[in-house]
Amino acid sequence: MERLLAALGHPERRFEVVHVAGTNGKGSVAALCAQALTGSVRVGLYTSPHLVRFGERIRVDGAPVADDVLASLLDRLLPLVEATDATFFEATTALAFLAFAEIGVDVAVVEVGLGGRLDATNVVTPRVAVVTAIDYDHQDVLGHTLEEIASEKAGIFKRNVPAVVGEPRRSLRPVFEDAARRVNAPLVFVDDVAAVECVDMALTGTRGRLRTSGWGSLEVDLPLVGEHQARNALVAAEALAQLPAAWRPTAAALLERWRRVRWPGRFEVVPRVPSGWWIFDVAHNSASIDALVATLQRVAPPRPWVAVLGVLADKDWRAIVRRLAPAVDELICVLPPSAPPARRWDPHEAATFAAALGVCARAAPFEAALADAERAGATAIVTGSFTTVGDARIRLGWDP
Structure with missing residues (x-):
């Protein structure tokens, strides 16, 4: 992956990054972060896999990058993919980084594909690294215990970069603490600084009160359905709180932007x-x-x-x-x-x-x-x- 990006002139260094890992909720947290920032800065969003069309993976300001733009960038990329023997996901990740760099995004929210430590996305130095909920999945690659899986996810922590952890189990805290200590990353456990105080939901969405460190009490109205989505919004809020003040929306703007978030295929x-x-x-x-x-x-x-x-x-x-x-x-x-x-x-x-x-x-x-x-x-x-x-x-x- 490093060889491929070097051959492209390191497009991943031409924008800031919010890096999101986790077993469940990472796509929703990424979407919530991107939606919250859209309007304050120009925002890229890279997620995987797609539901229907490949272009869903690579978005700028909420819209998929046009197919003709991706095709033009792919013409430049393919010879280098072949020369470096890159995998499909490495090539897709490089394409997203190249698109974001060429289009000129200020910030890209990047969802990890699998795990974290060895993931193709783990070449970025983000402004904040986020780990959502941990559970059993991909055990053949990530390990057979929650501690092993958590360690792989914590592999996205970078030196001196704030790390926000949404996993609530206290038994897994030593894993994250050890990983943060090794790279001197300031560590925030969401449950130490924030909480979901009440939740009400219907087929149309979820309302709830979040106590956050950056915006105080927020009465959120999400078109995403489920108590877990209120939790995802809380994790997103704490990730956003680690970003420069100039990027962060006001409370009113945050609530308005989240009313318009869309994340197909999640209830x-x-x-x-x-x-x-x-x-x-x-x-x-x-x-x-x-x-x-x-x-x-x-x-x-x-x-x-x-x-x-x-x-x-x-x-x-x-x-x-x-x-x-x-x-x-x-x-x-x-x-x-x-x-x-x-x-x-x-x-x-x-x-x-x-x-x-x-x-x-x-x-x-x-x-x-x-x-x-x-x-x-x-x-x-x-x-x-x-x-x-x-x-x-x-x-x-x-x-x-």
């Missing part, structure tokens, strides 16, 4: 015609499924709830099914069409496993499952992998 509620709801939620590990179930129970959309679930084979799909199946009225297991061949699960095995739990479950072809869910469910839920949610949106005509 995204879409009305159906003539009645009923679609809910799209990327939830591909146990913790994110727990958040989905908790949010469903809290906002209580109309029943029956029919869930269409597609999971990649390298995930702990049994743990996901155990949590989701008893909470819904029917579970339909599917194989999303764009799932990588090497990572395709067996939906029939998953449905058999779910049925053994005593719930209504079956496997079905992807498009038939969507039609069945729409017909049988007052609320149809599409969840699991990015490919599942993205493929459903394509077939239903919903563009993120």
Whole structure:
């Protein structure tokens, strides 16, 4: 990655960075940070993977960079990718950095792809490094204990750069403290300086009172649904508090900008015609499924709830099914069409496993499952992998 960026003239050094890692919530925190800064400075946002179109990954001031701009930059990049034998994600990251540099962003909010320490994005020296919630995922790469996973995430800490940690477990604090000490990074645990004081939610969004270190008490009104999104907003606020004062919005501007934040595929509620709801939620590990179930129970959309679930084979799909199946009225297991061949699960095995739990479950072809869910469910839920949610949106005509 360093060789590739050096050949490009180090575009990543031509703008400031907010670097965000974590198991769950990192995309939402990145989106909230970018939305909060838009209007104060010119902002890039780099996230992965995409739901429908590649351009979703690379945004400036909230809009995807135009395809023709990316294509022109890619013409410059490809010979260097081949010469350095860069991976797809390294090339994508370099493309984002080059786009941000050429367009002239002031700040880029950069989401880690996987882990942190060895991630392709970990070539930046940010103004603040952020770690969101930690949980089990990608254990084959990151380790089999929460401590090992946390250590990999803390690998984004940089010398003398403030680090903000949103993970609440006190048992993991020594991991972050050790990592910060090694690079003399000022360390802020969100729960030491801030709190979510109350939360109310509906299918239209989440309202809550946040006690923050930078803005005092904030009455937030987010179009993102779920108690976890109030928590993500709190983490974003504490990350933003570490940035230069000239970049930070006023409290009024922050609240107004957050009312307009959009993050497709995260408990995204879409009305159906003539009645009923679609809910799209990327939830591909146990913790994110727990958040989905908790949010469903809290906002209580109309029943029956029919869930269409597609999971990649390298995930702990049994743990996901155990949590989701008893909470819904029917579970339909599917194989999303764009799932990588090497990572395709067996939906029939998953449905058999779910049925053994005593719930209504079956496997079905992807498009038939969507039609069945729409017909049988007052609320149809599409969840699991990015490919599942993205493929459903394509077939239903919903563009993120």
